[in-house]
Amino acid sequence: MTPHRWAWRLVTALLAIAILFPLYWALVSSFTPEARLFGSPALTPGRLVLDHYRALFDERDFWTPIRNSIVVAGTTTALSVTLGALCAYAVARLRFRGKTLLLGFVLAVSMFPQIAIVSPLYMALRAAGLLNSYPGLVLPYLTFAMPLAIWLLVGFFRQLPRDLEEAALIDGAGRLRTLREVVLPLAQPGLATTAILTFLYSWNEFLFALSFTLGPERHTVPVAITLFRGQYQVPWGQILAAAVVATVPVVAIVLIAQRRIVAGLTSGSVKG
């Protein structure tokens, strides 16, 4: 083996450590007693305790933000994948004018800085009585989820073979039946990838959730963790335990769907 290859192995190993170490550190610390969190850090855990996790669910009712996050991210995903699929199919397969313009529009919206629409959305949601409600989060979330879903799905639909579709059309199935019975089943991997990415973005969203929820009963997981306060000091143990809890579903999704996520991210040039 050449020294060149060894150098690359070393670089790869160092990068892997740099990537994984903070996660490892958070995980270990979330099991460390509060009194030992600061002061002589040791790389390997000493005694592990479940105190922080117990406090998280017994004292702080962390289930509520988890439920809120699941409801909001799930609804956002369902809506944007359904409506996005109809739109993307038309863009990918039907002939009509203004298609390029339409895609440019979708791309442009996906580049909007979120903060630019916080003030009108806040006023509109307040006027409609939707502040601090599930719809009051799902609707703003569609502003980034819908363009993302359309953009990804157009790419997936374009990759599908046309033969089966055309056979169905010639048999007189009509566009909508073809879409339902031929295209959508074929496009399932693409739909799954889109749903995964949309869910992740919605699960992680912070600015809208912080702006449009008012109390702990509607806070999502990221907002709830950020607003943790202790009586005298920052409750780091519980914060890290909550961080681990918020990360577990994400890690599970990544482990199961690594290939799909990479394909979706790179094919669509999705924003980071």
Added chain:
Amino acid sequence: MMHRRSGHLAPAHEWQRGEARLAWALVLPAIGAIALIAVAPIGWTIWESLHLDDLRMPWLGRPYVGLANYAEAWGDGRFWSALAHTGMFVAASVSLELGTGLLLALALDRVSRGASAMRTAVLLPWAIPTVVAALVWRFIFESPGGLANALVEGSGATPPTWFADPFMAWVPLVLADVWKTTPFVALLLLAGLQSIDRSLLEAASVDGAGPWRRFTNVTLPLLAPALLVAFLFRTLDAFRVFDVVYVMTGGGPGTATEPIALFTFSTLLQHLRFGYGSALSVVVFIVAFGFALATIRVFGGDAFLDRGR
């Protein structure tokens, strides 16, 4: 190519019109929703920015004040320093991310054993909530007694109190952002690397080009489109930085690390000055959009819009 519908052959223009009508029916719900909840609000923000609207003082009403809010921003030192902070943050984090991302992509391209495990590891920082990443890094840099300080002390130096120092507070901020988003850059660049025709590299090798020359003369030019896409997306994203700063420093000490998105947010939702906050929002919007348009104009829109054809 003609599609025959239900038995008889319709004249071409007729089914074409039918198809276009169906297309718009399918497109309308999604595009309508986007227009209603994303585009209309932009118009509303602009309109609101021309008014005095202070929710703490409702008795003042909502009078039209023309460009007064913009004039206030022009004379507001905090606005200019927030813009400057944002610019510094974008420059530091995006350049580090492109550099590290390129290195990571090259490493991923070479790794043979454990490639799948490595890719999963790379996805983790990208996939976890930004807020969580920021909290973990804040914990590492917390002083006294945090891990970063222990490392600095171990090397014999006196550790800074990171978050109390107007300059050093940037270090954990940029580091957290680089850690979180470099994987995305690396994956984009990896896709670009893998689309490079290997025979070009072999030909260069046969012509006597060493690894460095192959990299600079073959790989880099062919990677330029992917680098450009990564640059554009990362810059737009870093420009609206909010989560990391809100969690790690809250813009402090004082307002030393306050970016424009955080200044706008606190103007709107803490001081409830919606007129002024909307003017700030419009500025953010114009800068971001101007940057995107300029990049696409300079480098060509093909890299982004090739799906439109």
